[in-house]
Structure formats: structure tokens, C-alpha cells
Amino acid sequence: MKKTILSIVAATTILVSCKQEQPQKKVEPNQEFNQLLKDYNEGKLKLNPLNATFAGDNRYNNEFPNFLSDEYALESKDFFTNYKAKLQDFSDDKLSESQQMSKAVLAWDCDMSLAQGSFKNDQLLPINQMWTVNLVMGQLASGSSAQPFKTVKDYENWLSRLDKFNTWLQSAKIRMQEGIKAGYVLPKSLINKVIPQFKGLAETKLEDHLFFSPIKKMPAEFTAIEKKELTQKYTEILDKKLLPSFKALSEFLQSDYLNAGLEASGIDAIPDGKKYYQHAIKNYTTTNMTADEIHKLGLKEVARILSEMEKVKQEVGFEGDLKAFFDFVRNNKDLMPYTEPKQIIDNFNAIHEKMKPQLEKLFGNKPKTPFVVKQTEKFREASASAEYNPGSLDGTRPGVFYTPIPDASKYNVFSDEALFLHEAIPGHHYQISLTQENTDLPDFRKTLWYSAYGEGWALYTENLGKELGLYTDPYQYFGMLGMEMHRAIRLVVDTGLHAKGWSREKAIQYSLDNEAESEASIISEIERYMANPGQALSYKIGQLKIRELRKKAKDQLGDKFDIREFHNQVLETGCIPLALLEDKIDKWIAASK
Known part of the structure; x- marks a missing residue:
């Protein structure tokens, strides 16, 4: 939302004319709203336990929901719809300035999540060569990423997560078969990049397999019995579940899926593609x-x-x-x-x-x-x-x-x-x-x-x-x-x-x-x-906006402009939509004059 020079001048005039008035009473943080924010965060971590793991929250390290199921889609939709509605119970004048920002961010987060869920892309295009959850799981499986492997419980958590990931792998093949029928398929060039990823996972020997890595890195303090039992369990889940699933997907990608691959390169080639791109x-x-x-x-x-x-x-x-x-x-x-x-x-x-x-x-x-x-x-x-x-x-x-x-x-x-x-x-x-x-x-x-x-x-x-x-x-x-x-x-x-x-x-x-x-x-x-x-x-788009805001602040504040404080103003609120960042910097400029 680019503001005109006229609107900036008007805002400045209002600021000057109000100088003699009593300062606005500071609103104390609304504790009920703070609880809403905590509940929202907890709910999102349960919806996506991988995010909790990467944040260092290990409570859900054994969980892996089937992101591709209809049940998950409904649960996600209900979650964001409910929290969007709950925001209506809190008017801005009852919230602190920081809470008002959180309310605006939460509203945006709900809106974008609901909009994303209204398309079929996430379900029918579950795998690509760069961005999808199977690659995240491979990263975690290396034993050197966010999933901890320090205790026996850590190893058991990963086994539980792998079992549920296997369900996702099987669902992915089913969804991609549905995608072929509905016209939701990757371009051929992308399929050709995914094929070797799954071929490697399907054909690598057990002892050299990426998903066997944690067994080769077991802590020295584990007892001989613990090491033996964990090795057996990891061998079994790979042999009986993951390797067959990797093989099935590898063969499917090389045959039916590649044959159905799109010649076109853009998202506008799939149903609702133009709408999705906007x-x-x-x-x-x-x-x-x-x-x-x-x-x-x-x-x-x-x-x-x-x-x-x-x-x-x-x-x-x-x-x-x-x-x-x-x-x-x-x-x-x-x-x-x-x-x-x-x-x-x-x-x-x-x-x-x-x-x-x-x-x-x-x-x-x-x-x-x-x-x-x-x-x-x-x-x-x-x-x-x-x-x-x-x-x-x-x-x-x-x-x-x-x-x-x-x-x-x-x-x-x-x-x-x-x-x-x-x-x-x-x-x-x-x-x-x-x-x-x-x-x-x-x-x-x-x-x-x-x-x-x-x-x-x-x-x-x-x-x-x-x-x-x-x-x-x-x-x-x-x-x-x-x-x-x-x-x-x-x-x-x-x-x-x-x-x-x-x-x-x-x-x-x-x-x-x-x-x-x-x-x-x-x-x-x-x-x-x-x-x-x-x-x-x-x-x-983001870079140009931040550069524009820096120039605006420097032009309007002159000698009062402090680059360290500008950077602090940009960074202190964390990730927010650009319109909210611009509004924040405008208020800082006005307050600094």
C-alpha cells in the first residue's frame, strides 16, 4: 500500500495539531487475547509437528500427520476458520499496539491458509524435486538435522514418525494417480528430476541407506542390548515398509507418471492454474x-x-x-x-x-x-x-x-x-x-x-x-x-x-x-x-519495499535518521506482510520527528 506525499503531509499535520492534547492512554496487554495467541500457536504445531521439530520443540517428534488425507484438509480448514472468527471478539481499542499487530498478522495467516486449502494443488501435486515434505524427511533422516538422536526415546520417536511417513508415501502415489485423471501433473522436466531421488532411495543397500544413518551414529553410552534392538527395528521398518514404498513410487514415477507429464511449463496448464497463480x-x-x-x-x-x-x-x-x-x-x-x-x-x-x-x-x-x-x-x-x-x-x-x-x-x-x-x-x-x-x-x-x-x-x-x-x-x-x-x-x-x-x-x-x-x-x-x-x-518485491522505506525515513528525518534504529525497526517485529511493515515504519518516522 504505497502512500502518497499528500497523505504523509496530512498525517504530519495531524501529529503537530495534537501536540497540546493529553497523550492517549496506554492500553495494557489483553491477557485473554494473549491466551488466544498461545492456543493458536499450539494448534499450528499440532497441525504440522515438523515445524515444532525445526523450532526445537520436541513434544511431537513422533508425529507425522497424513497431510494428503481428506480428514487433514478438513481439520486444517476448521482450525483456521475458527480462529479467524475468534478474532472478532477483540476490538483494536482493547488491545495493546503489539497485540494489534499480532491480530492483523493472525488474520492474514488464517486468510492465506484458507485460500491455499481451497485449491487441490497440495493434495494432487504432493511431490516435486525441491520443496516437498519427502525431502524434509530425508534431511531429518540424515541424523544431523533438527530431529534429535541422543536418547533411546529419540530413536523410538523417529521410528514412530517413519511409520506414519510411510502412510504418507502410499497416499502420495494414490493422490498422484488421482492427479493424472484430473489434470494435475508435474511438467515432464520436473518428473525427470524427481525420478533419480526416489531411484536412489529405492535401490541403495540397507547399510548405506540415508534412512539407516541414525543407526550408524548411535551414542556410545547406549547399551549393547539397546543398540541391537534399535538396529533390528530400523532394519525391519526399512525392509518391510519404507523400501517397498520407495520402490513403488520410483516405478510409478518412471512409468505412468512420466508418461502423463505435462509438456507445458507453467501452473496455468492445470485446472484453476491462473486463479492459483494470482x-x-x-x-x-x-x-x-x-x-x-x-x-x-x-x-x-x-x-x-x-x-x-x-x-x-x-x-x-x-x-x-x-x-x-x-x-x-x-x-x-x-x-x-x-x-x-x-x-x-x-x-x-x-x-x-x-x-x-x-x-x-x-x-x-x-x-x-x-x-x-x-x-x-x-x-x-x-x-x-x-x-x-x-x-x-x-x-x-x-x-x-x-x-x-x-x-x-x-x-x-x-x-x-x-x-x-x-x-x-x-x-x-x-x-x-x-x-x-x-x-x-x-x-x-x-x-x-x-x-x-x-x-x-x-x-x-x-x-x-x-x-x-x-x-x-x-x-x-x-x-x-x-x-x-x-x-x-x-x-x-x-x-x-x-x-x-x-x-x-x-x-x-x-x-x-x-x-x-x-x-x-x-x-x-x-x-x-x-x-x-x-x-x-x-x-x-520485498527488497524494493525495504529500500523505499529506508529512503523515505532518511529523506524525512534528515540528521535524525539512525541506520541502526531503522534496521531495528524493520527486524524487531519478525515476519509480517509488507503493508504492515510500511505502516509501522510510517509511525516510527512520525514519532521520530
């Missing part, structure tokens, strides 16, 4: 923008960033056009200096050390949650992007920046500084950890994720590199431009794929023409957008 835009950008508006904005941003890239090309003295410079950067062996994954991890840690002295100048609040850099697990590395996994709510499990390194000798470092800023510090690690550590926020807001805010913040922080003492190497600055270009291109290709009839190949070529990413990386990215329509739009 919902996805609203869900991920938290705006009412249309696909056409976003497409045009993307073209404009691509042109702007290209002009900046030209300046870098001239600075390094490259002869040739920008496309040739992209190829030069992609293939420059000087930018591939490593032979071992550890060297790449060490480089990210060195980037952190380099900017530590400057962080004090931009951030007054820094998280207590520890932080580590890890290589992405091998089982998902081939199709994974760099990513951040949050630490636990109590801070005992660190935040993790995962970076895929399929081949260290081919790893190009030109965007590593920007990548670290985005995925790690001060990007996702600051934003998520400070939210989780904020005792003023109700629990349900500590684990909320709105991509426009979360990814918008992370992309915004990439532009802080020079202020943090980075980007002294022109290739690293070009890397930042490349990553920003990558997000600008997303506005073009995501809307192109899902609303303008673009093919996968057209989207790949557009990316190759306008950025320096490798062709393999671009293909993986385009197929990512195909798998989750709209998600890729959130980064640039």
Missing part, C-alpha cells in the same frame, strides 16, 4: 500486484542492473559485450581457486571475520543464537541451492548456512560475499534469530515465514556489502549485481512461465542472456520456479 502472488509477495505489473517491473529492474554491470565490465578492462563478460566470469579459472569443500567453508568464515568490525555501525541488536557454515548433504546436493536453516528457539541448535559443493574444483567464488550476506549474516541469520529471541513477540510469530519480508530483507542486506567493508574486489561487487539481477530476472521468468505462456527453454535462455550464472545452475533455478509458482517473486 493467489500465489498475493501469498508470497503479500501485495495485490498482478502478474503483468510484476513482469513490467522485472523488465525495468533488469535494464537498470545491466547498466551497472556495464560499469564493472569497463572497470576490469574486459573487451567485448556484456554477454561475453558473463561467459568470461562463469568460466574464469582464477575465480575457481579451490580443490576441497573445506576451503570453500573456510572462505565463508573469513568473509564473516572481515566484516565483523563494521556490523556495529549498522546493527544495534545482534543475535545470541550461534551460527555455522556446512556443506549441503550429498543426497540432495545435486538439485539444492544455498540456504539457511534456523537455529532452535532456545538457541541450543545453531543456525546453519548450507552451501552445495558438488565439485569443489568447479566452484566459482565471484558471488560468495553477497551470498553470505543474504543467507547468513546479516541476512537470514540476523532476521530469523532476532525474531526467535524477541521475548515481546508471541510464540506464533516467532516461527512465521512471509517470503516477501524474509527474502526481501535478505536481498536488501546484499546491498550493504560496501558499508560492511566488502565488495573491494570488482568481481565480488559484480557478484552482488549478479545476485540482484538473478532476483530481478525472477520477476520476468516466473510471471512469464506461469502467466504468459513461456516455455522452460525460453525462460532458461532469457536468464542466460542476462546473468552470469552457469547454465546448470540456471536450469535448476528455472525448474525451481516451475515447482513453486510465485515464491521467486518475493525477494525483489
